[in-house]
Amino acid sequence: MAKSSQRQFLVKVSGIDGYFMTKSGGNISADTTKVYDGGEEVPDVLASPPEADNVTCSRGYDYNRDGALLRSLRRQVGRFSATVSVTPTDRDLIASGDPTVYPKALLVGLTEPDVDASSGDVSTFELEFAVGAFR
Numbered sequence: 001m002a003k004s005s006q007r008q009f010l011v012k013v014s015g016i017d018g019y020f021m022t023k024s025g026g027n028i029s030a031d032t033t034k035v036y037d038g039g040e041e042v043p044d045v046l047a048s049p050p051e052a053d054n055v056t057c058s059r060g061y062d063y064n065r066d067g068a069l070l071r072s073l074r075r076q077v078g079r080f081s082a083t084v085s086v087t088p089t090d091r092d093l094i095a096s097g098d099p100t101v102y103p104k105a106l107l108v109g110l111t112e113p114d115v116d117a118s119s120g121d122v123s124t125f126e127l128e129f130a131v132g133a134f135r
Helices: 063-074
Strands: 009-013 022-025 032-035 044-047 055-060 081-088 100-111 124-130
Touching: 009 022, 055 100, 063 100, 063 124
Parallel strands: none
Antiparallel strands: 009 081, 022 055, 032 044, 055 124, 081 100, 100 124
C-alpha cells in the first residue's frame, strides 16, 4: 500500500461550498489520574472520557466565493454549527476510505485574511470549531 501525502484528503465543512486546503487539530485524548492504594508501588490508572481538540480549517480566500460567507459568519461565531469531515483519497483525489467526521462542531473562531500591499502570497482565512463528538 502506498503512503499518503498531506494533499490526499478532502476537507469539507457542511453548509459551505467547496473544500478546505488545510485541517489541523482534532487530536483525541483522555485525561488520566493515577491512584496509589496504601502500600502499592504501582498505581491504578483512571481515564476520563476521550475528547477531541478544536479543529481549524483554512483555505485560500476568493472574494466571489467567500466574501458574503465571511460577512455572515462574523455574526455567527459561537452559534453556527456544522459537520466537518476529512476524507482520505487516492493519488487522483478520489475518495478511498471512510472519513473522519466531527458532527455538530461549533464555530468558535474566524480568522480573516491578512493584508499586505507588498505581498504576492495567497490570502487565507480560517474557521475554528469546538468539537464535541467524533467518529
